[in-house]
Amino acid sequence: MGARHEQGTTTNMPTFNQQVHALVREVPTGRVITYGVIAGLLGDPRKAREVGWALHRCPPDVPAHRVVNHRGELSGRRAFGHPWHQQRRLEEEGIEFTAEGVCDLDRYLWRPEAARPATDV
DNA sequence: TCCGTGACACAAG
DNA sequence: CCTTGTGCCACGG
Structure with missing residues (x-):
């Protein structure tokens, strides 16, 4: 049988693209996640x-x-289209940004419950 | 099939 | 803290 089933119709294995979407989709409002964390x-x-x-x-x-x-x-x-529009979108969710357009990951970085330590902010 | 580009991360100085 | 250089993987032409 075809050993190399990629994102075919019979394989249930989601591609990297879908895995990323699923993870980001789990990110609640007022929280952010980094590319490295997702990839990790x-x-x-x-x-x-x-x-x-x-x-x-x-x-x-x-x-x-x-x-x-x-x-x-x-x-x-x-x-x-417009970065400012995007940045403002996060501010609307309750995330505070500095003049440089940077937010405190120590406060807003979100992690899945499964991989989250007992210590909570 | 090969090359270039990219919504990045990490190490070293 | 910042800057520079390198690595990894996937997509488009």
Whole structure:
């Protein structure tokens, strides 16, 4: 049988792209996540770049605006047409940004419950 | 099939 | 703290 079933119709194995969407989709309002964390949870922190691509191909169901880099800063590109619009969107959710457009990951970085330690902020 | 690009991360100085 | 260089993987032409 075909050993190499990719994102075919018979295989239930979701592609990296879908895994990213599912994870970002679990991010609650007022919380952010980094590319490295997403890639790491998927099994390879080096695939952080692929996460970016996955978000570029993400459906409207995925709040990609909650995905920031490991520095707590947004991509700052025309990912959404107008970066300011995106930044403001997070502020609307309760996230505070500095003049440099950076947010405190120590406060807003969200992690899945399954991988979250007992210590809570 | 090969090359270039990219919504990134990490190490070293 | 910042800057520079390198690595990894996938997609598009």
